[in-house]
Amino acid sequence: MTSRDRDEAKEALRKFTRRQLMELDTCAHCALCTEKCPTYAESQVPNYAPGVRSSKTVRLYNKQFDLRARLLGSRPITEEDVADLADSAFNCTLCGRCMETCPFGFQTHELWVRVREVIRDLGGTPSKVLMLEEMLEESQNPYGLEPDMRLDWADYTDLEEIPEKDQADIAYFVGCTTAFKGANHEVAFAIASILNKLKENWTLLGEDEWCCGSPLLLAGDEHGVKKFAEHNVEALKSRGVKTVITGCAGCFRVFKWEYPKLLGYKPDFEVVHAVEFLRDKLASGELNPDPAKERVGYHDPCELARLGGVIDAPREALKYLASDYVELPESGMDVRCCGGGGLLQAVNNDLRMAIVNRRLGQARELGVEILTSGCPSCKLAFADGVRESDIEIEVLDVMELAARQLGLL
Ligand code: SF4
Ligand code: SF4
Numbered sequence: 001m002t003s004r005d006r007d008e009a010k011e012a013l014r015k016f017t018r019r020q021l022m023e024l025d026t027c028a029h030c031a032l033c034t035e036k037c038p039t040y041a042e043s044q045v046p047n048y049a050p051g052v053r054s055s056k057t058v059r060l061y062n063k064q065f066d067l068r069a070r071l072l073g074s075r076p077i078t079e080e081d082v083a084d085l086a087d088s089a090f091n092c093t094l095c096g097r098c099m100e101t102c103p104f105g106f107q108t109h110e111l112w113v114r115v116r117e118v119i120r121d122l123g124g125t126p127s128k129v130l131m132l133e134e135m136l137e138e139s140q141n142p143y144g145l146e147p148d149m150r151l152d153w154a155d156y157t158d159l160e161e162i163p164e165k166d167q168a169d170i171a172y173f174v175g176c177t178t179a180f181k182g183a184n185h186e187v188a189f190a191i192a193s194i195l196n197k198l199k200e201n202w203t204l205l206g207e208d209e210w211c212c213g214s215p216l217l218l219a220g221d222e223h224g225v226k227k228f229a230e231h232n233v234e235a236l237k238s239r240g241v242k243t244v245i246t247g248c249a250g251c252f253r254v255f256k257w258e259y260p261k262l263l264g265y266k267p268d269f270e271v272v273h274a275v276e277f278l279r280d281k282l283a284s285g286e287l288n289p290d291p292a293k294e295r296v297g298y299h300d301p302c303e304l305a306r307l308g309g310v311i312d313a314p315r316e317a318l319k320y321l322a323s324d325y326v327e328l329p330e331s332g333m334d335v336r337c338c339g340g341g342g343l344l345q346a347v348n349n350d351l352r353m354a355i356v357n358r359r360l361g362q363a364r365e366l367g368v369e370i371l372t373s374g375c376p377s378c379k380l381a382f383a384d385g386v387r388e389s390d391i392e393i394e395v396l397d398v399m400e401l402a403a404r405q406l407g408l409l
């Protein structure tokens with residue numbers, strides 16, 4: 001390790017805030033979080049346990065900053081050190097369940113994102129994650145697809161009216177995982193059809209919609225995401241939008257909670273998840289669905305419930321949509337992740353599928369016939385799980401169920 005490398009390592013490790021250093025240092029290794037961690041539960045790999053990640057991060061930090069380093073000089077951080085920490089940090093869905101469990105209230109979600117940022121600066125980001133970043137840079141979506149394919153879902157689903165207005169009260173921010181993944185096209189169709197049925201003054205951003213930037217945040221590229229935030233906010237402001245509706249839990253969390261931090265101000269529009277909008281329209285009697293007869297369960301997306309603060313709205317909406325609703329175990333604030341978060345699919349899809357199957361098994365035990373969620377990543381994860389197993393459960397977004405029960409789908 002040259003002195004320049006040492007300086008860069010120090011610079012990277014200085015990204016930890018005082019609070020984060022205190023959390024890392026005082027972690028009691030009680031393992032309460034480990035019991036709840038979905039990646040550890042399915043893999044039993046000690047390196048994936050959150051407490052082990054804390055210890056390894058501290059060890060790395062101490063090589064540069066502990067008393068011995070100050071008195072005798074810092075010790076080198078090797079490629080193996082960084083790779084080992086990256087193996088731990090990226091085999092994590094960033095579901096935040098460890099944060100809810102920790103008796104000391106450590107903000108582990110933020111902490112694990114910061115660990116990824118530090119790993120990035122130390123050159124240890126997994127290559128598949130770096131590929132995602134490159135595609136985002138080139139095409140403003142994480143799939144590397146042409147930006148003009150963003151509205152293909154509207155053609156495929158025969159949406160009658162495709163509004164792209166200069167001015168509108170509401171913008172429907174579709175999100176990349178809905179716009180570019182065929183399995184989610186009907187989610188976009190459902191939301192658009194409901195907005196049309198209600199005769200709302202709404203618009204799509206079309207090609208002017210860029211990824212919300214969530215994958216960059218999850219990759220630890222806080223700097224890169226700012227450009228996406230600035231672009232999207234400007235696109236919305238220039239159209240005079242008062243309310244942004246999104247059906248994606250990741251887009252929702254980033255717009256609502258991360259953009260104000262990244263931009264240093266709160267944009268002048270309201271951010272609403274589609275299930276909140278739907279709940280209000282059902283409660284006001286503006287939408288009158290015929291409830292489904294099948295047994296319906298709901299999976300809370302981590303980014304919508306625990307990390308986004310929306311737990312009641314989907315349940316209240318489902319009261320109008322299903323006559324036989326059952327609550328899954330490990331739900332709400334304590335939701336067991338579906339496996340679809342944190343870019344785990346790019347790094348360890350087998351582990352993602354093991355987590356998906358655990359959750360699907362819980363739904364099957366309750367006799368769930370339709371498993372709903374409020375996030376296209378959850379839907380993709382469950383759809384992959386059903387396809388690869390003998391579990392016969394229909395996987396739908398809440399908005400698709402709503403459109404179906406309203407006779408729109
Ligand atoms: S965020 Fe979720 S997957 Fe990551 S360590 Fe915590 S509980 Fe485990
Ligand atoms: S629950 Fe908190 S204190 Fe216990 S091991 Fe996890 S992070 Fe450390």
